[in-house]
Amino acid sequence: MNSVIPAPIARQPWQMLIPLFILVGFGGAVLYSAGGGNFQPFASSHLLRFAIFMIMACIMVWFSRDVVKFAAYPVYALVLVMLVGVEAMGAIKGGSQRWLEFGGLRIQPSELMKPVIVLALAQFYSSLPAGMIGSWRAIAPAGALVAAPVALVLLQPDLGTSLAIVFCGVVVMFLAGLPMKWFVGGGLVGAVAVPLAYFFALQDYQQRRVTTFLDPESDPLGSGYHITQSKIAIGSGGLSGKGFNEGSQSHLNYLPEPHTDFVFATMAEEWGLLGGLLVLLIFGLIMSWGLQVARTAHDRFAKLLAAGMVATMFFYVAINLMMVMGLAPVVGIPLPFMSHGGSSMMTNMICIGTLMMINRWNREQKRSGFI
Structure with missing residues (x-):
């Protein structure tokens, strides 16, 4: 086959790219339906954004290890400055101040921080001597790297993104080999802090999200409306769904945000359980490939970076699916x-581009004999 297919095409990770293209195309079909049977305004921009960010990912593939390691802290500092800029002059939308606008371009720096925190921590732990992994020098600087953006994102306020940054940071710390007692201790502190945070740190609308999660039927036409309609849409799809472009919950405007946070409910109503299983299968294929890239990486930096990028995508998928099925509070994770949404597409394509880049590093090192 190598004599028929050009080498640059043959060596691409098609075991990940083909499922990814299928998933994006399927998403475009769901958004076509969510738009009332029109490519505008959702499906066309969704596919265009993917094409643009796919080009970005292909460019990322050619970055060298030295360049990426050198850029880790400067990129982290740049995104942190952008988060400060959000507080100073960020655009307000839906009651939250999360965006920076440059002409016609709108950027959400908190989304960029998800993969960037993985990059910064991977560089930190790859340069930390092995003998210091069990000391405070392994946790204090890394904790500061995580705490600074989390504090700024909480001011926006954006609890979901804050949790995502913490999750990605903790995953990299765990994989770096920090003592288990620190994670157990952190879990105990978190268990004590959660009720205190509920009463003294969360805003009113965030408290309502928690109570709605615990008992959505208590206010089905108010705070529980989103999750109630999502459950109805998913349940009404049955095994094979109502049919493409035949969803009543989204077309009759019962289902809020059918094209963003609750797109899975839109899909499940029209494609049923079989459509949901297909989506889960594709995500499984993409992430299993990502974990394989992490396992076959030849150095600590690449392993932590690849695993952290998989963790970032996993957080998106897990929280969104739990949210639309009523297993987690509604926190606005697409x-x-x-x-x-351009911001979430950008973040996840950065993860894909990083994994493709590390896959190239692995291939080149294998070819050079460093196995």
Whole structure:
């Protein structure tokens, strides 16, 4: 086959790219339906954004290890400055101040911080001597790297993104080999802090999200409306769904945000359980490939970076699916590669581009004999 297919095409990771293209195309079909049977305004921009960010990912593939390691802290500092800029002059939308606007371009720096915190921590732990992993020098600087953006994102306020940054940071710390007692201690502190945070740190609308999660039927037409309608849409799809472009919950405007946070409910109503299983299968294929890239990486930096990028995508998928099925509070986390939204597409394509880049590093090192 190598004599028929050009080498640059043959060596691409098609075991990941083909499922990814199928998922994005399926997402475009769901957004076509969410738009009332029109490519505008959701499906066309979704596919265009993917094409643009796919080009970005292909460019990222050619970055060298030295360049990426050198850029880790400067990129982290740049995104942190952008988060400060959000507080100073950020655009307000839906009651939250999360965006920076440059002409016609709108950027959400908190989304960029998800993969960037993985990059910064991977560089930190790859340069930390092995003998210091069990000391405070392994946790204090890393904790500061995580705490600074989390504090700024909480001011926006954006609890979901804050949790995502913490999750990605903790995953990299765990994989770096920090003592288990620190994670157990952190879990105990978190268990004590959660009720205190609920009463003294969360805003009123965030408290309502928690109570709604615990008992959505208590206010089905108010705070529980989103999750109630999502459950109805998913349940009404049955095994094979109502049919493409035949969803009543989204078309009759019962389901809020059918093209963003609740796109899975839109899909499940029309494609049923079989459609949902297909989506889960594709995500499984993409992430299993990402974990394989992490396992076959030849140095600590690449392993931590690849695993952290998989963790970032996993957080998106897990929280979104739990949210739309009533297993987690509604925190505004979109579904990767299916939800309409430029910021989430950018973040997840950065993860894909980083994994493709590390896959190239692995291939080149294998070819050089460093196995």
